Amino acid sequence: MSDLTLRQIEKSFGRTKVLHGIDLDIRSGEFVSLLGASGCGKTTLLRIIAGLESVSGGSVSIAGRDVTELPPEKRDIAMMFQSYALLPHLTVAENVRFPLRMRRRGSREEQVAQVEKALETVQLGHLGDRMIRQLSGGQQQRVALARAIVSGPQVLLLDEPLSNLDARLREEMQVELMEIHNQLGLTTIFVTHDQEEALSLSDRVVLLNNGRIEQQGSPHAIYSAPETGFASSFLGAANLLPVAVEDGPVARLADGQELALRDEETQRGDRMLLLRQEDLKIVPATTAGALRARVAIRVYLGARYRYMLDLAGQRISLTAPNSVHVEPGEDVDLTIAPDRIRLLAR
Amino acid sequence: MTDRREAWLFLVPGLALLVLGFVLPILRMLVLSVLGPDGLTLQQFARFFQDGYYPSILWRTVRMSLVITAITAAIGFPLAYITSRVGPRLRLWLIVMVILPLMTSVVVRTFGWMVLLGRSGPLATTLRDMGLVGRSFSLMHTEAAIVLGMVQVLLPFMVLSMLGVLSRLDPRLEEAARTMGCSFLQTIRRVVLPLAMPGVVAGSLLVFTLSASSFITPSLLGGARIEVLAGSIYKSVTQTLDWNFAAAQSVILFLGLALVLIPYLRLGARHG
Amino acid sequence: MVKAVPTWLRWLAWIFVILAALLLLAPLVVVVGVSVSESQFIAFPPNGFSLKWYGNALGSREYVEAFWLSLRLAALVTLSATLIGGAAAIALSRRRGGQALETFFLSPLVIPSIIFAIGMLMLWSSLFGVTSFLALWIAHTVVALPYVLRTTLAVLAESDPFLEEAARTMGASWPRRLWHVVLPQCRPGLAAGAFFAFNISFDEAVLSLFLRNPGLNTLPVQIYGQLEFSPDPTVAAVSTMMIVLTVTLIVLLDRLLGLNRVAST
Structure with missing residues (x-):
């Protein structure tokens, strides 16, 4: 059964059409990358899945339920932003606990335990009491990741989460993301413009160009057998x-x-x-x-x-x-x- | 080292103006407040607190300023939030809507309220036509009139103070809160409001200060019976010509506002 | 803008904005309405249409004299506040740890003008016996100064701090750096500050009331006197002309500098 289904998704901003009928089925536990140059519509598609943008046409379902008209807070998702979007007036632990509190998951004690576990997972167990501004960029990124996985969402959305890191940290985080995905098995959608990132992390790569799916398939298939000139020049x-x-x-x-x-x-x-x-x-x-x-x-x-x-x-x-x-x-x-x-x- | 000398050269006119044209007058006022016919005295202050009259004016000033500040904040916050989050065209119109009254003389705006609230003004006429009030009904010369007029006069200050902070707030934070299960109103309460607090506090202090020290709108809308501290100062200067007492009342106003402002300024300094 | 705001809340927001507009603009609208009424009593909505009160206002010696006084004063205040405030802003922007000094320069914003006005009146009375145009000029310059300082500092804070060093490596002496590098950067801030200075001085009533004497009544003071005594449509006509001047200033400000940018500083 597919965990996330997109049917004929259309999106226009004023007169500009940015998505032309996207169809996509994502299996439970799959790690899918949306790959494309800036302006190809990949972030818009992610924001539509999150419910942060409305669609101009088509439907979104999560776990068999049509969520097209639901606001983000009523969808069982978690999103990690490119800028991390950590709440500066809360501590690290309060940030990670925020989705649990808002979604009323369990008692206070259970929530605290879950927060600890999530912070352990990203190796920040000792920093729970810090304020956000006291953390380095890499640490902030881990907090954002912990906050995204803590509620065990149906769909985990990652919007270019590694693009603000330097090369060494980025490689480290790639490995960590893979480990976390293997461990938790969350259905994950990962938006990136970096083809290497997409190829190394995903079960499936969806290549977008001008608001259309250019090609999709396993990293190996898409790299070794590009079907179009665009696909071949974009990948490698x-x-x-x-x-x-x-x-x-x-x-x-x-x-x-x-x-x-x-x-x-x-x-x-x-x-x-x-x-x-x-x-x-x-x-x-x-x-x-x-x-x-x-x-x-x-x-x-x-x-x-x-x-x-x-x-x-x-x-x-x-x-x-x-x-x-x-x-x-x-x-x-x-x-x-x-x-x-x-x-x-x- | 020409840089240093040049910097001083540029600062001197401003410093001279402020010291001679601002600090000196205020010092003169302070001196006059404790000067009696035979040397230093606190007699003017004693007189202020002698009977219930002036303390009641002080209390009315504080009470009305608090009410005005609260109403202004309650209207100002949603207005500033909407202004910061709409498209650029609408934002421009909203800013014009706020700045136009701000840049119009207080005297003119108060005149507008005199017309609106007067016996033959639209508010009274409408209420009379609906049979809700009697023939002689007028909102003029009531505390409500002063509050209404002052809210309009001071709302732009509140909105602009909040707008600065809200415009700099990253909208991604609100989106992130939505993806974590906050409804729109929860997002406002748990994310926007806490982060906009510096603007809310700054705007409230500004409005409170201006409200407690203004006399043009209160004296025109409130009339002679509803006196506020600043109006009483003006009366002492122009009608009773009791300047020492006027100075003492100014010092009381000054100290009262300092009491409110200084904790905030120290707080601000600590947080940089 | 965050999407997915509930529909009922959007409607509520629109209603709220309309009510806020009514609150903010109604006093101005009724003043304009009264000024074109035929009736000699203050009433809104106006009875008929007539421009006779404008004729009245322009024929009145008091109003015309007060207008010229206010205009002269505002022009001089604009000049002095922009020069002094601009120079101070340039000096402050390049000092490290100029925080205390900046607070001092901005203090006329925090100290209520009634307190300053009383001090000014008492000082001038004890020194010269009476107030004068010079006293008004100084007082208005003091309250306009922080605005020029703030707008100019805001512009300078955004500008590239290495521009001046770059000019130095190209052999520019400090008067030339000032003229060719620093001043052009300050221009939008100085211009916005000048607009505010003019507006503040022209509309200011508190200082002008305390420092007035029989030969020294600015336009707002003249209007205030009339309102205290008995408001008539002529004062509405004068007030309308002041509103028109404000609208003109705002349009100019937007055309020259962009209102959006000015409002956010």
């Missing part, structure tokens, strides 16, 4: 080149170079060739079946180099280990395993 650094697929089968680039395809490739005509950075290899010149490109720019990254190359009139990029060393202006040959080649509709 990919190079896209226009090609014509001809008998052979081969893909002919704009400058006439040919790339051999797998025999199963039957469709002919104009397509887009997707070359992932990590699949491209720089090989010694004059390797048979390789593509010829010219080095434009080289960037030193420590363990690796990033190269920008000119190929068939396009700028493509790839990274290579330190052992490969070519200078700007040189010609190089590139190879890619035939089974890593993907062709998309143009």
Whole structure:
């Protein structure tokens, strides 16, 4: 049974339509990421699930109950805000207890015990009496998380909760979020613009673009088999080149170079060739079946180099280990395993 | 070090103006309050508390100021909250609605109330036509008239004090409270009101101070019988020409307000 | 704006706003109404329509003289308060720990003007025997000063503190930094402060009442005297002209600076 069902969700702000008929079913206990660039509608969708925005059309149900017309306080949800939204006039423990008090969950003693447990879960058991402004950003973030999980909501909504942390803390929190999810099994919806975050945390990634679901699936599926140019370019650094697929089968680039395809490739005509950075290899010149490109720019990254190359009139990029060393202006040959080649509709 | 010298150069005119044009007059007033025909005396203060008349004026001033402050806060808070949370166009109109009376002379606004509350004014006429009151009914020269007029005169100060704090309040906090199970009104009570407290307190103190020290509206709407402390001071200055007594009454007003203000200022200083 | 406010509460909010508007604006509306009434008695709603009371007001020596006095006073107060307050704000904004000094400069806001007015009257009487235009000018400048100071400090607090240092590295001496960097930053604050200073002085009644003498009646004092004695439609016409001036000031303030911004400081 699905825990959360969205049917044909539409949303307009004045004349601008930001969501075009979103359909989504989320299983009980699933961790789903809503991934997209800013302005794609992902936060609006989350706020609609929370009840903070009204819909222009469609319906929202939680655990089989239609909640479309219910205000947020009547929905069994919890939300963690990007800015944490901790109440500055309350202590840490009072903040975490707030949803329990408002929703009248159990006696005072039970509530206090639950607060302690939630604070232990985020490793802040010792800070219950502090005021919010006395905490660091990372600690505030944990308090917000504790406050979101303490009531054991039907649906846990996370609105870019990690975006205000520095890189090291963010990685730590990612691990912690996964552990908490495994431990509590809460149905979780996680809004992010960071594809790595989405891929590493979720059971399922929902990619949004211009108010529509572009593609959804397991992180592996969505990364390795993007269905559209947008999906491929948003997920990981990919190079896209226009090609014509001809008998052979081969893909002919704009400058006439040919790339051999797998025999199963039957469709002919104009397509887009997707070359992932990590699949491209720089090989010694004059390797048979390789593509010829010219080095434009080289960037030193420590363990690796990033190269920008000119190929068939396009700028493509790839990274290579330190052992490969070519200078700007040189010609190089590139190879890619035939089974890593993907062709998309143009 | 030119910076320091330049800073002083810029401060000197203001400091001179305040010391000579503000501190000195107030000192002069303080001196006059304890000066008698033969040296220092507290006789003027003794006179104030001699019989029940002046203490009753003082008590009326305090009582009415408290009522005015409470009503102003009760109207001001929702008005400021609505102003801080509506769209920019409506907000502009609401701000105009508050600022227009604020920037109009108190004399003119009080005149408006004299018309509204007078015997042939719209309020009395309506009530008379409904048969609720007699022919000679007038709201003028009542405490209610003073309260009504003062609330209108002072409401803008309250709204603007609260608006500053409410506009800076993060609306996400209210949304967060909603997602945690607060209804709209619970959110106001548990989140907005506690966080807006500095604005509420500042506005209330300002309104109380202005209310306790004003005499134009009370004397025009209340008439000669309903006297307040500031009106009594004005009378001592212009009618009985008893300046030492006027100074003493001013000192009593001053000390009374200081009693209210100083705890707050110290509180504010501690919290930065 | 938080969504999901119950419908009945939205309606209640609208009714409340309308009632608040009535409370705040009704006194102004009736004054305008009385001023165009044909009847010589004060009544609202007005009987008929006539502009004769405006003619009366403009033909009255007392009102016209009081108007010119108020205008002259307000103009001079605007000048002095903006200059002195602006300079003080610039100096205060760059001092660390200028808190005590700032409180001192803002104290005329906290001390009730009746107390200041009495002191002013007593001091001038003991020094010069009578009050004068100069006394009014000084008194009004003192009460207008905090407004200029506050608006200018607010603008300066938002401006980039490194601008002046940057100007320094570009070789600007302090008079040039002041002229080319500091003053342009202050301009919106100074302008708002100047508007308030003019408005406060032109409408001020308490100080003007205490410091008045037979040759020194400002317009609000003249109106007050008439109200104490016997209100007539002529005083309503004068009051309406004051309201019109206020509306003009507000429109100018909004056009030049944006009312939303001014109100939030």
